[in-house]
Amino acid sequence: MTVERLIQSRDEFWAAGFTGDLAELIPLLQYYQETHGYISPEGVEAIAGFLGISEARVYTVASFYAQFRFQKPGKNHVFVCLGTACHVQGGVDLANEIHEHLHIRNGETTPDGQFDFKEVACLGCCAQAAVVEVNGKIYAKMNREKLRKVLKEHQHA
Amino acid sequence: MKTYRSLVLVSSDARSLELGAQQVFQKIQQEVNRLGLDEEVSVSMVGDVGRHDAIPMVIVYPEAAIYGPVKVEDVPFLVEEHLYKGRIAAGLQASQRELSGRIAWISARKGTLPAEKRVVLERAGVIDPDNIEDYILHDGYQALGKTLSEMKPEDVLDIIKKSGLQGRGGAGFPTGMKWSFVAKAPGKKKYVVCNADESEPGTFKDRLIIEGDPHSILEAMIIAGYAVGATEGYIYVRGEYALAQTRLRNAIQQAKEFGFLGNNIFDSGFDFDIHIHSGAGAYICGEETALLESIEGKRGEPRIRPPYPTTSGLWGMPTLVNNVETLANVPAIIQHGAEWYRSIGTPSSPGTKVYTILGNVNVTGLIEVPMGITLREVIAIYGKGMKEGSSFKLAQTGGSSGSIIPASLQDTPMDFDSFTKTGVALGSGALLICDEETCVVDLAKVLLQFFRVESCGKCNPCRIGTERSYTILDSISQGTGTLKDLEDLKMLSDKMTTLSNCGLGQTAGTPLRDVMNYFRAEVEAHIRLKVCPAGVCPMSGRH
Numbered sequence: 001m002t003v004e005r006l007i008q009s010r011d012e013f014w015a016a017g018f019t020g021d022l023a024e025l026i027p028l029l030q031y032y033q034e035t036h037g038y039i040s041p042e043g044v045e046a047i048a049g050f051l052g053i054s055e056a057r058v059y060t061v062a063s064f065y066a067q068f069r070f071q072k073p074g075k076n077h078v079f080v081c082l083g084t085a086c087h088v089q090g091g092v093d094l095a096n097e098i099h100e101h102l103h104i105r106n107g108e109t110t111p112d113g114q115f116d117f118k119e120v121a122c123l124g125c126c127a128q129a130a131v132v133e134v135n136g137k138i139y140a141k142m143n144r145e146k147l148r149k150v151l152k153e154h155q156h157a
Numbered sequence: 158m159k160t161y162r163s164l165v166l167v168s169s170d171a172r173s174l175e176l177g178a179q180q181v182f183q184k185i186q187q188e189v190n191r192l193g194l195d196e197e198v199s200v201s202m203v204g205d206v207g208r209h210d211a212i213p214m215v216i217v218y219p220e221a222a223i224y225g226p227v228k229v230e231d232v233p234f235l236v237e238e239h240l241y242k243g244r245i246a247a248g249l250q251a252s253q254r255e256l257s258g259r260i261a262w263i264s265a266r267k268g269t270l271p272a273e274k275r276v277v278l279e280r281a282g283v284i285d286p287d288n289i290e291d292y293i294l295h296d297g298y299q300a301l302g303k304t305l306s307e308m309k310p311e312d313v314l315d316i317i318k319k320s321g322l323q324g325r326g327g328a329g330f331p332t333g334m335k336w337s338f339v340a341k342a343p344g345k346k347k348y349v350v351c352n353a354d355e356s357e358p359g360t361f362k363d364r365l366i367i368e369g370d371p372h373s374i375l376e377a378m379i380i381a382g383y384a385v386g387a388t389e390g391y392i393y394v395r396g397e398y399a400l401a402q403t404r405l406r407n408a409i410q411q412a413k414e415f416g417f418l419g420n421n422i423f424d425s426g427f428d429f430d431i432h433i434h435s436g437a438g439a440y441i442c443g444e445e446t447a448l449l450e451s452i453e454g455k456r457g458e459p460r461i462r463p464p465y466p467t468t469s470g471l472w473g474m475p476t477l478v479n480n481v482e483t484l485a486n487v488p489a490i491i492q493h494g495a496e497w498y499r500s501i502g503t504p505s506s507p508g509t510k511v512y513t514i515l516g517n518v519n520v521t522g523l524i525e526v527p528m529g530i531t532l533r534e535v536i537a538i539y540g541k542g543m544k545e546g547s548s549f550k551l552a553q554t555g556g557s558s559g560s561i562i563p564a565s566l567q568d569t570p571m572d573f574d575s576f577t578k579t580g581v582a583l584g585s586g587a588l589l590i591c592d593e594e595t596c597v598v599d600l601a602k603v604l605l606q607f608f609r610v611e612s613c614g615k616c617n618p619c620r621i622g623t624e625r626s627y628t629i630l631d632s633i634s635q636g637t638g639t640l641k642d643l644e645d646l647k648m649l650s651d652k653m654t655t656l657s658n659c660g661l662g663q664t665a666g667t668p669l670r671d672v673m674n675y676f677r678a679e680v681e682a683h684i685r686l687k688v689c690p691a692g693v694c695p696m697s698g699r700h
Contacts, residue, residue, distance in 0.1 A: 026454055
C-alpha cells in the first residue's frame with residue numbers, strides 16, 4: 001500500500017472519530033465492513049497501518065468474530081437461524097433448501113453475486129421460530145415453501 | 158404532571174417496526190391532532206409489549222383495550238371510535254385467547270389471570286424508551302438522586318447485600334458480595350461493565366429490558382459506579398441488537414443533557430461516563446473475561462482465573478461485570494429497600510426472574526415472575542398449557558448452558574438454590590418446553606453442535622470434548638452407536654465440567670449428564686434396538 005493510500009485511509013478514520021487507540025480495533029473493523037461491505041486485504045492493511053500493528057494481528061482478531069466477512073458479499077444477504085428453538089421448528093431444513101436451491105453453502109456467495117448465505121446460532125426472536133433474515137428483515141415461522149417464495153421475491157427485486 | 162384522559166401505547170420492538178409500527182404511530186398522532194384531542198390523549202412508542210402474534214399492537218388505557226395487528230388504514234376508524242366516541246373499535250381487537258407477557262399482566266389487573274410480579278420490567282411497555290422525561294415521570298433517576306444525596310458508598314453496598322440479589326446471568330452469584338470485592342480492591346481506576354452480550358439461544362430478556370427501559374440500566378450503572386468507586390462504564394451489547402444499541406446511545410445522550418452522566422453529577426463531586434461497545438458475533442464473549450478481552454480489542458478468549466475481574470479486569474483494573482437483568486433490579490432495591498425486595502421470591506433467592514417461554518406451549522413470550530414458581534405453574538398459567546395433542550416431556554432451561562429438566566422435576570421451585578440442590582441449573586432464563594416428539598439424542602446433538610462451533614478453542618477439554626461428544630451423538634442418531642459410547646459420553650461430560658477453563662466448557666457437559674441421568678433408556682433404545690422412539694433421528698446407518 002502506498003503512503004498516499006495510507007494517509008487517505010487515516011484521514012477517513014479520523015473523520016469517523018477514531019483516534020488510533022488499540023482498543024478501537026474491533027470498532028474499526030465494524031466501521032470498515034459497514035462502509036466497504038467486507039474486510040478486504042486493503043482494509044486490513046489500512047487498519048494495521050492506522051493502529052501501528054501487524055496485519056497478522058488484525059486478521060487474528062477479525063477471524064475470531066463471526067461478524068466479519070472476508071469475501072465480497074452478494075446483493076442479498078440471507079441468514080438462516082439454527083438456534084435451539086429454530087432447530088426444533090425445522091431450521092436445518094431451511095439451510096438445506098438454500099443449499100439445494102442456490103447451490104451455496106454456509107459463508108458462500110452465489111457466482112452471479114445475487115445472494116450470500118450464512119448460518120447463525122440465534123437471531124434472538126425464538127418465539128417466531130423458525131426464522132430467516134433477508135437483508136435485515138426477519139421472516140417468521142418459515143418453511144421450505146415460504147423460503148422459496150421469499151428468495152424469488154429478492155431475486156427479481 | 159399533565160394528566161391525560163387516555164394513554165395510547167404502540168408496540169415498537171424490532172419486528173413491529175418492520176411491520177410498520179412507526180407509520181401507525183404517526184398516523185395516530187395525525188388523527189388525534191385532526192380531531193383536536195391532543196390535549197387529552199397521549200401517544201407513545203413503548204418497545205416490546207411481550208406479545209408477538211398480533212403486532213403492531215396498540216393498547217389504549219384506561220380500558221386496557223388491545224388492538225392488533227393494526228394497519229395504517231385502520232387508524233382513522235380506531236381513533237374515531239375509541240378516542241373520540243369512547244367505545245371499543247369493533248373488529249380490530251386482538252384475539253383474547255392468547256395472553257402472555259405484558260398483556261397478561263395488564264389483564265391480570267382486570268382479574269383475568271394471576272398476576273406476574275414486575276420489578277425489572279415494571280416500566281418496559283409503559284414508557285416511551287426514547288424519552289428520558291417519561292422515565293423520570295415514572296420515578297426514574299430517583300434512586301440515583303437518593304444514592305448521591307443521602308447515602309455513602311458503604312450504605313449502597315450494604316443495602317444490595319441485604320437485599321440478597323443474585324446475578325441473573327445464570328450463575329446466581331451474590332451481587333452484593335461482588336460489588337464489595339470491587340469496592341475493596343485497590344486500583345487507580347475502576348470500571349463497571351454491563352454484560353448485554355446476550356447470546357444464549359432462546360434468551361432475549363435482556364434485549365427487551367434494554368429496548369423497553371434503557372435508562373434503568375444507565376441509572377443502575379451510575380449507582381454501581383458510585384458504590385464501588387468506578388468512574389467509567391462500558392455496555393457490551395450484542396452486535397445483532399441494533400435497536401437496543403440505538404436506544405442506549407440515545408439514552409446516554411439524553412442522560413448527559415440532563416446531567417445524570419458526566420462530571421459532578423447532582424453536585425456530589427462524583428463523575429461517571431458510559432461507553433457502548435458493540436459485539437461482533439461470538440457467543441463466548443458473554444463469558445465475562447472473554448468480554449473484557451473483546452473490549453480491549455483482542456480475540457475473545459477467556460482469561461485464566463484467578464485473578465478475577467473484581468481485582469484485575471479491564472486493562473488490569475478492578476472491574477465489576479453485571480448482567481443487564483441484575484442491574485435492572487438495582488434502582489428498585491435502592492428506592493424501596495432491601496426488606497421490600499426480600500418479600501418477593503424465596504428466602505434464598507429473593508426477587509423476580511424474567512423468563513422467555515418457547516416451544517410446544519400455547520402461548521410463547523416473556524414473563525417476569527417471583528423466584529420459586531414451578532415449571533408446572535409456568536406451563537399451565539403463562540404457557541396456557543401444552544399445545545393440543547402434545548404432552549410435556551422435558552424442558553431445556555437457560556439457552557444452551559442450562560439443564561434438561563425431565564417431567565419428574567416439574568415441581569421443583571425455580572430458584573438458584575433449589576435447582577442446585579436437585580443437580581440441575583437454572584441458566585439464563587429461557588424455557589424451551591418440548592413434547593413427546595422431541596428426541597433427547599437429537600436435542601443433545603444440537604446443543605453440542607452449538608458448543609462445538611462456539612468453543613473458542615483455547616483449552617483442550619472444551620475444544621476436543623465438544624467435538625468428540627458431537628461425533629458420538631451423531632453416530633448414535635445414525636443408528637451406529639455402541640454401548641461403550643455411553644461410557645465415553647459420561648467420561649467426556651465429567652472431564653469438560655471439571656477441567657475446562659471457562660463457563661462454556663463447564664456447562665457443555667451438562668446436557669450430556671442430564672440425558673444420561675434422566676433419559677438413558679431412550680438413548681439405549683437408539684443403540685440396542687436401532688430405533689428412535691420419537692421418530693426424529695435419521696437412523697440411516699441401521700441394517
